[in-house]
Amino acid sequence: MAGAAKSGHQLQLLDFWVSPFGQRCRIALDEKGLPYEYLEQDLANKSELLLRSNPVHKKIPVLLHAGRPVCESLIILHYLDEAFPSSAPLLPAGDAYARAQARFWADYVDKKVYECGTRLWKLKGEPQAQAVAEMLDILRTLDGALGDGREFFGGAAFGLADVALAPFTSWFHAYERFGGFSVEEECPRLAAWAKRCAQRPSVAKNVTPPEKVYDFICGLKKRFGIE
Amino acid sequence: MAGAGAGAAASDELKVLGVWPSPFVIPVRIALTMKGLSYEYVEEDLYNKSALLVGSNPVQKKVPVLLHGGRAINESQIILQYIDELWAGTSLPALLPSDPYERAMARFWAAYIDDKVRAAWVVLVFRYNNKDEWWAEGVARAGEALDTLEGAFRDCSSEGKKPFFGGDGIGFVDLVLGGYLGWFGAVGKIIGRRLIDPARTPLLAAWEDRFRAADVAKGVVPDDVDKVLAYQQALLARLQ
Numbered sequence: 001m002a003g004a005a006k007s008g009h010q011l012q013l014l015d016f017w018v019s020p021f022g023q024r025c026r027i028a029l030d031e032k033g034l035p036y037e038y039l040e041q042d043l044a045n046k047s048e049l050l051l052r053s054n055p056v057h058k059k060i061p062v063l064l065h066a067g068r069p070v071c072e073s074l075i076i077l078h079y080l081d082e083a084f085p086s087s088a089p090l091l092p093a094g095d096a097y098a099r100a101q102a103r104f105w106a107d108y109v110d111k112k113v114y115e116c117g118t119r120l121w122k123l124k125g126e127p128q129a130q131a132v133a134e135m136l137d138i139l140r141t142l143d144g145a146l147g148d149g150r151e152f153f154g155g156a157a158f159g160l161a162d163v164a165l166a167p168f169t170s171w172f173h174a175y176e177r178f179g180g181f182s183v184e185e186e187c188p189r190l191a192a193w194a195k196r197c198a199q200r201p202s203v204a205k206n207v208t209p210p211e212k213v214y215d216f217i218c219g220l221k222k223r224f225g226i227e
Numbered sequence: 228m229a230g231a232g233a234g235a236a237a238s239d240e241l242k243v244l245g246v247w248p249s250p251f252v253i254p255v256r257i258a259l260t261m262k263g264l265s266y267e268y269v270e271e272d273l274y275n276k277s278a279l280l281v282g283s284n285p286v287q288k289k290v291p292v293l294l295h296g297g298r299a300i301n302e303s304q305i306i307l308q309y310i311d312e313l314w315a316g317t318s319l320p321a322l323l324p325s326d327p328y329e330r331a332m333a334r335f336w337a338a339y340i341d342d343k344v345r346a347a348w349v350v351l352v353f354r355y356n357n358k359d360e361w362w363a364e365g366v367a368r369a370g371e372a373l374d375t376l377e378g379a380f381r382d383c384s385s386e387g388k389k390p391f392f393g394g395d396g397i398g399f400v401d402l403v404l405g406g407y408l409g410w411f412g413a414v415g416k417i418i419g420r421r422l423i424d425p426a427r428t429p430l431l432a433a434w435e436d437r438f439r440a441a442d443v444a445k446g447v448v449p450d451d452v453d454k455v456l457a458y459q460q461a462l463l464a465r466l467q
Contacts, residue, residue, distance in 0.1 A: 056339065056375065070331045072338055082327035096312040097298060103305045108286065141286060 409449030
């Protein structure tokens, strides 16, 4: 983004426009009111800066703070909480059990949603049907974790688990179309939670519109020769 | 499970549900010992899971589970952070450093181990009966991960001047990698050399010796290689 002013905090984010993992970081930075420089990466032609900042995985997102790299989106979220303690916290202070619960659900989302979702749109026939069944199980589990009467995963405050899952709400539409189900019907609490998240400026601004995600996946399918 | 609004008191009862050779259970037990905490250890049969295990971890039904004042905390690294946060103080060893950037580095390497070492370990444990090229691939992948961790250790230990990833004392990354040492010993017997090869990764090999020798590791890091191999055989037989 030309002309982006560097902040006094010297925060930069190496990212890719549609990445839900990168969007977690963008949401967190906005929730915390932390200005940063967004640096779009060409993943087909990785920059020296990216390769130098994440030599082990060569992946985005990478947060650079005064030039020092922090990699892995959930680790970046923890770092932002700890390095900027006066900003809006993602994890509740002083409640180790609540923190453990938040981490459990963020970790669950991390392990399950993207990998299963990829199989859902990439595969056909029986393997796809299995991916659909698994995705429904994952979404129902998340729906159950929300329970009744809870605004967000941790209660009243928008936190770590919400930030971990929020970008994937845009991918629900694609999963629904490829999988032949409705999140609203199968997981009404999760659907309501997704609507509440979408009302937050940090989410509305940073999450790719569902139709664009769907078009992006269709583009990938064409490129991989899947039909 | 009913949970009171208030947190469990630090003095409340602690229980660990686990299986003795698990790389994910061992770090939790060592961490509790490091903090001077006594706990009840419950050995589970993963093919006949107790009602307590299934009730405590209904989503994953896996070990380890830490029960504290009746509430369940799941996932090995999440449990370690819970323990570190609840039992903190100048007289207690810290598992994670206090500096945010150093914490991020420790979490990064712990995540790396959970990704790359775990993937190799799954092959080494569960594909052993086939002893095919996939198993040899597991050995190769473990070696590559250990090569990278040798570099990580060099960075974390100030060029090998400190004994552990955590510096002067055992820390988060040490615990996560240390959990695998029982299995590394078993694989070592199968391949006829240490899996952490002193010729290839000398700093890590010295680290392994130090970790095994630590008081807190005694009785928890399996050192009877044949016992681990027998456990593996029993496991594989049940999978047939």
